[in-house]
Amino acid sequence: MSSNRGVVYLEPGKVEVRDIDDAKLAAPDGRRIEHGVILKVISTNICGSDQHMVRGRTTAEPGLVLGHEITGEVIEKGVDVEMLEIGDIVSVPFNVACGRCRCCKSQDTGVCLTVNPARAGGAYGYVDMGGWIGGQARYVTVPYADFNLLKLPDRDRAMSKIRDLTMLSDILPTGFHGAVKAGVGVGSTVYVAGAGPVGMAAAASARILGAAVVMIGDFNKDRLAHAARMGFAPIDLTQHDDLGEMVAEVVGTNEVDCAIDAVGFEARGHSGGEQPAIVLNQMMAITRPAGSIGIPGLYVTEDPGAVDDAARHGSLSLRFGLGWAKAQSFHTGQTPVLRYNRQLMQAILHDRLPIADIVNARVIPLDDAASGYETFDQGAAVKFVLDPHGALAA
Numbered sequence: 001m002s003s004n005r006g007v008v009y010l011e012p013g014k015v016e017v018r019d020i021d022d023a024k025l026a027a028p029d030g031r032r033i034e035h036g037v038i039l040k041v042i043s044t045n046i047c048g049s050d051q052h053m054v055r056g057r058t059t060a061e062p063g064l065v066l067g068h069e070i071t072g073e074v075i076e077k078g079v080d081v082e083m084l085e086i087g088d089i090v091s092v093p094f095n096v097a098c099g100r101c102r103c104c105k106s107q108d109t110g111v112c113l114t115v116n117p118a119r120a121g122g123a124y125g126y127v128d129m130g131g132w133i134g135g136q137a138r139y140v141t142v143p144y145a146d147f148n149l150l151k152l153p154d155r156d157r158a159m160s161k162i163r164d165l166t167m168l169s170d171i172l173p174t175g176f177h178g179a180v181k182a183g184v185g186v187g188s189t190v191y192v193a194g195a196g197p198v199g200m201a202a203a204a205s206a207r208i209l210g211a212a213v214v215m216i217g218d219f220n221k222d223r224l225a226h227a228a229r230m231g232f233a234p235i236d237l238t239q240h241d242d243l244g245e246m247v248a249e250v251v252g253t254n255e256v257d258c259a260i261d262a263v264g265f266e267a268r269g270h271s272g273g274e275q276p277a278i279v280l281n282q283m284m285a286i287t288r289p290a291g292s293i294g295i296p297g298l299y300v301t302e303d304p305g306a307v308d309d310a311a312r313h314g315s316l317s318l319r320f321g322l323g324w325a326k327a328q329s330f331h332t333g334q335t336p337v338l339r340y341n342r343q344l345m346q347a348i349l350h351d352r353l354p355i356a357d358i359v360n361a362r363v364i365p366l367d368d369a370a371s372g373y374e375t376f377d378q379g380a381a382v383k384f385v386l387d388p389h390g391a392l393a394a
Contacts, residue, residue: 006137012056028131039072067136093337099147110334175201264297
């Protein structure tokens with residue numbers, strides 16, 4: 001009998017923790033690999049990107065083992081692994097990357113050219129990302145381990161900060177990437193769309209990069225209240241349909257230096273209905289001429305639940321002419337986690353970035369994952385961290 005258990009997507013709206021295959025040093029096509037390791041998962045998080053699949057908004061197939069935010073302990077390694085030892089605690093970037101292709105060599109690990117036969121870019125437990133088994137589980141396989149894995153400090157130091165360090169696998173580098181690509185610097189005025197965990201991570205990143213003012217917009221009052229407690233300026237989108245006017249109430253002008261879209265393709269307007277391009281169009285409207293827009297929010301190529309035929313294939317009604325006229329810069333795509341995670345680890349370890357508190361991390365057992373998904377989907381101002389072996393509870 002397998003000793004492994006994981007969170008399995010069954011159908012839209014339903015996940016379940018089930019027995020799954022034991023982790024093996026093998027690629028998705030069954031080939032033996034010696035450049036990988038097997039991890040005993042210490043912590044693994046529920047991500048908003050997972051929710052898109054669970055809602056049935058992607059082409060994910062039933063039976064998919066979910067999870068791309070992973071921190072774990074090395075318990076087995078292939079003979080080609082030279083830089084890691086059994087017992088090391090490591091952070092796993094959600095990107096699966098070979099370290100050898102043109103993109104990886106330029107640190108564009110989000111679009112590795114070799115780990116996914118269908119398209120550029122691979123990830124654990126995600127639709128169309130190469131078939132790599134997800135890490136919301138007790139054990140998981142990580143390929144190209146010397147390149148991909150970030151070794152954390154000694155066990156005691158790592159475990160003392162594990163609620164923060166678990167965010168290094170995705171949402172903290174993703175928020176930071178959004179802020180960097182939006183051009184945030186000392187004295188910047190910043191607007192973040194979305195007060196979920198990635199939006200909060202983007203806001204925290206903007207602050208550590210030197211922003212003068214960080215505003216966060218959302219319809220969810222609980223999330224806005226948490227953002228205010230963390231020292232950010234909440235923008236309650238239920239109060240007004242003119243975002244520029246609300247921004248002006250905070251900074252004295254209806255434009256900002258930098259904007260970050262942490263919402264993505266399931267965006268909603270004041271009518272309550274989906275308007276998948278609304279956030280991007282708002283970003284162009286409120287960002288100053290020659291300003292930049294970072295887009296860590298997820299946009300997909302195929303959306304079975306989209307509001308119209310165009311959006312089903314990732315085609316959105318953008319006011320691109322406005323962005324062109326204002327000479328704005330846009331940056332999209334998966335975050336290359338390796339570009340940032342070591343620096344962000346240092347900020348955490350030296351008490352510069354209390355990200356667990358900022359995203360309101362809540363630790364729950366792996367077996368409670370289904371209820372965590374349900375609560376998160378209802379808009380709770382929480383980042384759920386799964387504890388497969390009880391290590392965090394201990």
